[in-house]
Amino acid sequence: xxxxxxxxNISPPANDLTPITQIWGTIRQREDWTDDERTxxxxxxxxxxxxxVPYIKRFATLMVLSTTIAAFGLIANSAAVVIGxxxxxxxxxxxxxxxxxxTYAQMRRFVGSxxxxxxxxxxxxxxxxxxxxxxxxxLTATSLSSELLTRTTPSLLDLGIAxxxxxxxxxxxxxxxxxxxxxxxxxxxxxxxPLATVGVALELQATDQALGALLLYSTNxxxxxxxxxxxxxxxxxxxxxxxxxxxxxxxxxxxPWGIALIAVALPLAAHTRxxxxxxxFARDVTAAIEVWDPQAEIVDMDADRSGDRxxxxxxxxxxxxxxxxxxxxxxxxADLRVDLDLDVRYQQESTDAASTS
Amino acid sequence: MQLRRVSALLVAGAVVATACSSTSVxxxxxxxxxxxxxxxxxxxxxxxxxxxxxxxxxxxxxxxxGSFEQEIRQRIADADYPDIALFPQPALLTEFAxxxxxxxxSAETAAxxxxxxxxxxxxxxxxxxxxxxxxxxxxxxxWYRSDTxxxxxxxxxxxxxxxxxLTEQIEANGTTPWCLxxxxxxxxxxxxxxWIEDIVLRQQGSDFYDDWVDGAVSFEDDAIVAALETFGxxxxxxxxxxxxxxxxxxxxxxxxxxxxxxxxxxxxxxRQASFQEVHLPESAVLGENTDVFPLPSIDGxxxxxxxxxxxxxxxxxxxxxxxxxEFLGTPEAGRVWASMGGFTSPHPDxxxxxxTSEFDRRIGEVLRKxxxxxxxxxxxxxxxxxxxxxxSGMLTFVRTANARATAAEIQAGYPGAEPFEE
Numbered sequence: 001x002x003x004x005x006x007x008x009n010i011s012p013p014a015n016d017l018t019p020i021t022q023i024w025g026t027i028r029q030r031e032d033w034t035d036d037e038r039t040x041x042x043x044x045x046x047x048x049x050x051x052x053v054p055y056i057k058r059f060a061t062l063m064v065l066s067t068t069i070a071a072f073g074l075i076a077n078s079a080a081v082v083i084g085x086x087x088x089x090x091x092x093x094x095x096x097x098x099x100x101x102x103t104y105a106q107m108r109r110f111v112g113s114x115x116x117x118x119x120x121x122x123x124x125x126x127x128x129x130x131x132x133x134x135x136x137x138x139l140t141a142t143s144l145s146s147e148l149l150t151r152t153t154p155s156l157l158d159l160g161i162a163x164x165x166x167x168x169x170x171x172x173x174x175x176x177x178x179x180x181x182x183x184x185x186x187x188x189x190x191x192x193x194p195l196a197t198v199g200v201a202l203e204l205q206a207t208d209q210a211l212g213a214l215l216l217y218s219t220n221x222x223x224x225x226x227x228x229x230x231x232x233x234x235x236x237x238x239x240x241x242x243x244x245x246x247x248x249x250x251x252x253x254x255x256p257w258g259i260a261l262i263a264v265a266l267p268l269a270a271h272t273r274x275x276x277x278x279x280x281f282a283r284d285v286t287a288a289i290e291v292w293d294p295q296a297e298i299v300d301m302d303a304d305r306s307g308d309r310x311x312x313x314x315x316x317x318x319x320x321x322x323x324x325x326x327x328x329x330x331x332x333x334a335d336l337r338v339d340l341d342l343d344v345r346y347q348q349e350s351t352d353a354a355s356t357s
Numbered sequence: 358m359q360l361r362r363v364s365a366l367l368v369a370g371a372v373v374a375t376a377c378s379s380t381s382v383x384x385x386x387x388x389x390x391x392x393x394x395x396x397x398x399x400x401x402x403x404x405x406x407x408x409x410x411x412x413x414x415x416x417x418x419x420x421x422x423g424s425f426e427q428e429i430r431q432r433i434a435d436a437d438y439p440d441i442a443l444f445p446q447p448a449l450l451t452e453f454a455x456x457x458x459x460x461x462x463s464a465e466t467a468a469x470x471x472x473x474x475x476x477x478x479x480x481x482x483x484x485x486x487x488x489x490x491x492x493x494x495x496x497x498x499x500w501y502r503s504d505t506x507x508x509x510x511x512x513x514x515x516x517x518x519x520x521x522x523l524t525e526q527i528e529a530n531g532t533t534p535w536c537l538x539x540x541x542x543x544x545x546x547x548x549x550x551x552w553i554e555d556i557v558l559r560q561q562g563s564d565f566y567d568d569w570v571d572g573a574v575s576f577e578d579d580a581i582v583a584a585l586e587t588f589g590x591x592x593x594x595x596x597x598x599x600x601x602x603x604x605x606x607x608x609x610x611x612x613x614x615x616x617x618x619x620x621x622x623x624x625x626x627x628r629q630a631s632f633q634e635v636h637l638p639e640s641a642v643l644g645e646n647t648d649v650f651p652l653p654s655i656d657g658x659x660x661x662x663x664x665x666x667x668x669x670x671x672x673x674x675x676x677x678x679x680x681x682x683e684f685l686g687t688p689e690a691g692r693v694w695a696s697m698g699g700f701t702s703p704h705p706d707x708x709x710x711x712x713t714s715e716f717d718r719r720i721g722e723v724l725r726k727x728x729x730x731x732x733x734x735x736x737x738x739x740x741x742x743x744x745x746x747x748x749s750g751m752l753t754f755v756r757t758a759n760a761r762a763t764a765a766e767i768q769a770g771y772p773g774a775e776p777f778e779e
Binding site for chain 2: 327
């Protein structure tokens with residue numbers, strides 16, 4: 001008989017825990033909530049007593065301040081400032097309150113949180129607009145900062161982030177002791193920066209970019225509300241007697257949000273496709289450049305293809321003999337069957353040195 | 358000891374190109390056309406040849422370059438000929454014709470061109486005709502800020518002296534009269550040559566102009582020096598051109614008129630061709646705050662019209678290439694482009710109702726009704742001068758204000774001339 005190693009002999013349990021099922025299991029883990037504790041959490045999200053007045057004041061103040069910080073950060077192109085604004089932003093709370101009101105079927109809290117979200121949204125866009133009016137400076141619709149631009153073309157990646165962040169937000173809320181993670185959730189799924197971007201873009205009359213940022217915000221809003229609601233139900237934060245009394249009506253109440261999720265996913269999928277197409281096009285162009293001039297080093301390139309039209313702007317560092325742009329344009333058109341506008345800048349690097357003693 | 362290391366990046370300049378082809382993937386015979394049209398113009402040319410492609414089962418692949426003059430020479434040096442090239446300079450075309458590189462027009466196409474243009478046919482060599490005139494632009498125009506003109510009661514000048522008076526009046530009212538800029542990458546200076554040609558044509562008449570263009574009259578002739586000085590009155594009088602000499606030399610010509618549309622207009626007039634329409638800034642609205650008037654004649658008579666355009670010429674004698682040449686020479690060839698705007702046909706049989714843009718229709722009328730029409734002289738002169746020392750000389754003149762030295766520098770570009778030394 002051969003000696004056996006006990007460690008290698010241990011067989012995995014039959015119901016294998018993959019990382020996803022492990023996470024799902026943790027989310028579903030039930031806490032011992034008393035009704036008083038539940039009420040306390042709900043009131044923190046959106047009070048339905050006399051605490052509502054200071055709550056709204058605090059919300060309005062933080063909303064204006066966070067949007068102002070975000071708008072300045074976006075205009076100044078400072079990622080750090082924009083992240084700071086996310087930490088100050090109070091919008092996550094009424095969204096979680098909205099999720100709770102949907103699962104608890106609390107009409108007053110539902111109306112209250114929806115009103116607050118609408119007012120917060122409109123107010124944030126207006127604040128972004130005002131900041132851009134005052135401090136927009138040299139920004140124009142065609143020269144937005146990269147911090148602004150990244151918020152104008154959301155993709156399915158953003159939807160994935162928003163769903164995961166909604167789950168995280170719901171988890172933090174429904175599991176005691178996980179509270180310190182909420183700022184991270186707020187950073188992952190930014191609500192105020194997209195709104196500030198809408199305001200800034202509107203002031204610059206960049207309507208397409210404003211719509212893109214509004215789509216990002218809508219994606220985050222819908223995904224957070226829906227996934228937080230799901231967590232509240234499965235984790236037992238919504239007590240069994242409410243779930244039983246609702247008899248399937250929770251699903252019905254969440255249905256419009258599911259439809260809304262599909263509605264935002266469609267343009268996101270179109271954006272994603274366009275981004276992937278541009279990436280593929282950029283790879284093809286890069287390959288064509290290698291044939292055109294094997295010595296050429298691409299310093300930067302912006303390739304944009306939509307249908308059978310494309311524009312490429314690029315800077316290349318060249319060897320002594322530079323190749324003609326038209327040859328590259330002709331090659332790309334012949335290979336990729338696309339009408340192309342090509343703009344090539346040639347760069348020569350030179351070094352100069354001096355010493356004194 | 359200190360050690361300093363300075364790394365410098367030099368951007369050599371932008372080169373732009375546009376390529377178009379139909380998007381189907383079948384293997385039809387390909388006709389390659391090379392020219393100067395880019396971006397929207399390239400698209401419009403693509404649409405122009407679509408009916409031809411369908412009728413004859415060929416694919417026309419168009420490539421446009423921002424450095425056409427250099428690139429076409431390079432292509433010829435590399436024996437990499439396009440099937441057809443669209444030349445803005447008839448002289449470049451006749452130079453290649455003289456070298457036997459381009460094909461004379463077929464007898465039918467040549468007869469049709471002769472019938473349409475008579476004495477105005479360009480690009481002939483040794484009795485043969487080499488180019489078909491496809492697209493035209495009118496150069497003798499002044500773009501102006503029409504709402505300010507109306508508000509201040511300025512009248513459209515009927516003669517050169519009226520124009521000078523108007524210039525002085527605008528200055529007296531505290532506004533800079535002219536916008537002008539000549540930066541055009543490898544082609545910088547052509548804007549200045551247009552000014553000189555318009556002035557020579559007005560001061561000396563069309564016969565003298567023809568002799569000058571042919572090289573029979575020297576740039577050092579007093580009449581040409583006088584034309585340079587007339588231009589100098591605009592360029593070198595302080596406060597007469599927005600941004601002064603610095604802006605003239607460094608601003609791309611497409612952006613020349615932009616100060617005109619500032620809230621407080623930075624200028625009120627800009628002499629530039631009809632094709633400037635597509636380069637107007639967004640704040641300019643034709644008929645509302647801008648319009649054109651013809652650059653007046655010296656004596657108040659019907660002003661002569663300086664024109665430019667694109668001539669197609671074939672490097673190959675395949676039958677499909679000859680068919681496309683014939684098509685480009687017909688008035689119908691311009692219909693599609695005219696329906697999209699930004700196109701004026703040189704063809705006398707082009708129907709005015711084919712224009713959808715009121716502006717294009719007006720320019721077409723100017724061209725059709727003009728009694729004296731002359732092609733852009735720099736495009737007709739020997740390329741070493743026309744697109745060489747005449748272009749560069751205009752930059753020299755703006756910088757130095759020395760008319761006589763500039764004239765000598767330009768004249769030195771003629772083959773066999775004594776090299777010019779400052």
